[in-house]
Amino acid sequence: MPDALPVVAVLATGGTIAGAQADATSAGYKAGSFSVDDLLAAVPQLAGIARIRAEQVANVGSQNMTHDVWRALAARVDALCQDASVAGIVITHGTDTLEETAYFLSLVVRHDKPVVLVGAMRPATALGAEGPANLYNAVALARHAEARGRGPLVVMNEDIHYAREVQKIASAGLCAFSSPNRGRAGVMHGGAPKFYSRNATTHSTQSEFSLALLEKSGWPRVGIVYAHADLQADVIDFMASVCQGIVLAGVGDGNATDAAIAALTRAAAAGVAVARSSRTGSGLVARDVELDDAALGFIAAADLSPQKARILLMLGLSATRDPAALQHCFERY
Template sequence: MPEARLPRIAVLATGGTIAGAQTDAASGAYRAGSYGVGQLLAAVPQLAGLARIGAEQIANVGSQNMSHAVWRQLALRAAALCDDPATDGIVITHGTDTLEETAYFLSLVLPVDKPVVLLGAMRPATALSADGPVNLYNAVALACHPAARGRGPLVVMNEDIHLARHVQKTAASGIAAFASPNAGRAGVMQGGRPVFHARAERQAADALLRPDELPQQAWPRVDIVHACVDLDGELIDFMAGRAQGIVLAGVGDGNATDAALQALQRACARGVAVVRASRTGSGRVGRNIEIDDDACGFIAAGDLSPQKARVLLTLGLCQTRDTARLQALVDSR
């Protein structure tokens, strides 16, 4: 294929294990965010046959240190590239620890038709069998393919394709670390081409917030409290004095001890938005089933994980503190 006909793909790098360098080959110890985007691309010369690539370094951090400030910068740049008719798709390299949160965040602020594909790696760039190069190749190939359009941000890891809303990191180690427990993977990469298992899910027609509407300084504070046996309300009461929102990573159907639920009701009375999610990793938290959400003033997370419920609540609180409107956002996004 002549070079002039190759798609134009923008690669935005944020760091992570994919850009990591081993400090001890025997133990596998490494430092994330050691290599720049140019080095990542140079390790995959086959990309030259797929696309004309432009590369930018947005950040270079382990994704445990991903921040709202970097999210805003990333979203603004991605939005500008999506508006540029010369750009056919965007690929984002990212650490795996919070990749699912960034993917879901972008799905809420970038309702665009162009492919946006995120990837990471479970092994550092200098590992004996690094998975980053093949994930990067597959991500660029996916971003070039017309079947990736209109699906919102996608995640490609270990040849599996996932939708931003459903993907979760489900293992702390090993290259098969990502799954979509409630929906299953959206497709697979085979021979550098995507094979999707279903039609594109309908995406929200508008952004919850446009990137240029994201706060430049402090974002609404939303904390997560993890339910467990004999949890009292002390930590929740403390959170309620600082946060605008609290997400309960509850047992089972988003439940907790009586003491914790009473503390969450006190938080609601103080104007704090409370979302009930589940710590189980799959399933759906229903409204007004075992807990009377209407009476308590709670919001049910549906099939959102606690961490994704936190992303949505953070953005939702930029617009409203009305519980009914926040519940409607959860139900529609």
């Protein structure tokens, strides 16, 4: 009976999955051209697995994702998690910043109800668009009991990823998402998930962060500086004048030129939180190995990407300015 099916809320934010081309073979397209109702209409099979409650939270390309949208999205997810009639939540999202939204939600939405983010690498009008299949798998995952308690999940191309681990690793093509350090969480097979591992990281119900804490602190501003040959100090000195935190997307094990490290040291001495991460895409930035973090006042970001280190540093700064306490955040989350 249809009334016996679980309720899954689908929150749409735009992106390529809702994109439209000028014609079916065009490489260019406009993200967020279709509404959530349009997306659902393209997947009539959803009626057989869930009762859908659809909402349009935003309709943008995810390169234009903002803290304001995160605020609205987190508040809506929190409310739906408290609604006993809702079994799970799906968020349609552009792929460019999907991993950032997923990680942010994993730290501020403190519930164990399934939350699944999904996108597409081909616009809705493209030949072979994978958005409908991805959306079907997302709803199937969000309604499944095995998805509960794992924090927000990402489903792309039948692969399931944990929010902390997933990264977009290619600019095009269907196999554009991976979890390079700890591997994917599982796969979707026949409309059901097969998980390979539990989420071993701190998230959701164990998180000390919240949207309320961010609002109280005024969303601390954290920027990212990308290390490269001959990186000079002036860019970092400017960032230190406008940011409460700076993430170094460093070469190798989170390093940079002597001039850049000197500028970051000045920033840390002035009270700006400085976290070292790597631009390489995977691997560990260990504390007090490449640089003497304790002496310089730096934070080592472990295996977080620069973009996720920015999110965690922003959330950490909403609670404390103490470098040792911030380092503990990076060791825990």
